[in-house]
Amino acid sequence: MNPNLIPTTLKYYDDMLELQSTATILSSSMGEDGRHILVLDSTIFHPQGGGQPSDTGSISNPEFNFIVQDVRSKDKIVYHYGYFESSKDGALENNIEAGTQALLSVDGSRRRINSRLHSAGHLLDVCMKNVGLDHLEPTKGYHFPDGPYVEYKGAIPQDELKTKQNELEVEANNLIKKGGKVSVFILPYDKASELCGGSLPDYIPKDSTPRIVKLDDNPGCPCGGTHVSDISEISRLKVSQIRTKKGQTKVFYNVE
Structure with missing residues (x-):
């Protein structure tokens, strides 16, 4: 993980009904379990904790669609775990630059x-x-x-x-x-x-x-x-x- 990441702004803290928002990707990496991890400057995804399971959904822009399977928080940074739906041989996620804008969509029924x-x-x-x-x-x-x-x-x-x-x-x-x-x-x-x-x-x-x-x-x-x-x-x-x-x-x- 990037030690220079800033704390994630928790947008659901203020508006628990917001199911879509935009955010800036700060890092993209591969986790030990083989899933990819996205960190953003802000999130509407609730991470697992406090006896409550995490949200799921997607993070996307015209170039990719990232399926969010799990969300965790550590040291005030929220990590979104999942996979790139349109990824090929790992090329897409490795080319995502810090500063890329994305649309966050939470599964409303969950x-x-x-x-x-x-x-x-x-x-x-x-x-x-x-x-x-x-x-x-x-x-x-x-x-x-x-x-x-x-x-x-x-x-x-x-x-x-x-x-x-x-x-x-x-x-x-x-x-x-x-x-x-x-x-x-x-x-x-x-x-x-x-x-x-x-x-x-x-x-x-x-x-x-x-x-x-x-x-x-x-x-x-x-x-x-x-x-x-x-x-x-x-x-x-x-x-x-x-x-x-x-x-x-x-x-x-x-x-x-």
């Missing part, structure tokens, strides 16, 4: 389902408090379509699991039916902490400007993912199971 699943995970955090499980502390989420869940530190008595499962599903769908704006803010640490109910996780540096996602008038939380613009867009949430083991609770869910 973005929508990922955003719905990710937003539903945050909605469950709200619902946990509303059904009397506010003693449980969210620790991580897995918002992939093959089996989304949210994990919490703390336990629920075994004889209450089914009741709480039903209560969570009813509460979530009541909030979805009601709807409410999903807002994103990039704020100084103190302001962000205030918006999140008075505190932020320890991993967030105190001199940073965290990105906060807020569902309607509920307390916000730090998050770098993509989300729906209104809670109603989640459509319907199904809580399929709750498991408690060794002081950890997993809430499995899906959107319909």
Whole structure:
């Protein structure tokens, strides 16, 4: 990788509904797995992280069409992995010069389902408090379509699991039916902490400007993912199971 690359501007941070944009290619290289890698000055592609899978789509101009299969971020630089659809013997990608302009197109259907699943995970955090499980502390989420869940530190008595499962599903769908704006803010640490109910996780540096996602008038939380613009867009949430083991609770869910 080029050590002189500049941090990638994350355009989805400000507009999660933007599915096409233009950007400048900074480098083109071959990865260890045999796929090509493009780095640009800005991107609308969400890289895998925070329990959310990456976007897919294409990066193109009149000379080439690059199929984006995977997107990763490291040290504030976003790497787009894939292949050149019209490549021949590696000649095309090796001749792409830094400064080449390209059109970025995100797969809208994949973005929508990922955003719905990710937003539903945050909605469950709200619902946990509303059904009397506010003693449980969210620790991580897995918002992939093959089996989304949210994990919490703390336990629920075994004889209450089914009741709480039903209560969570009813509460979530009541909030979805009601709807409410999903807002994103990039704020100084103190302001962000205030918006999140008075505190932020320890991993967030105190001199940073965290990105906060807020569902309607509920307390916000730090998050770098993509989300729906209104809670109603989640459509319907199904809580399929709750498991408690060794002081950890997993809430499995899906959107319909």
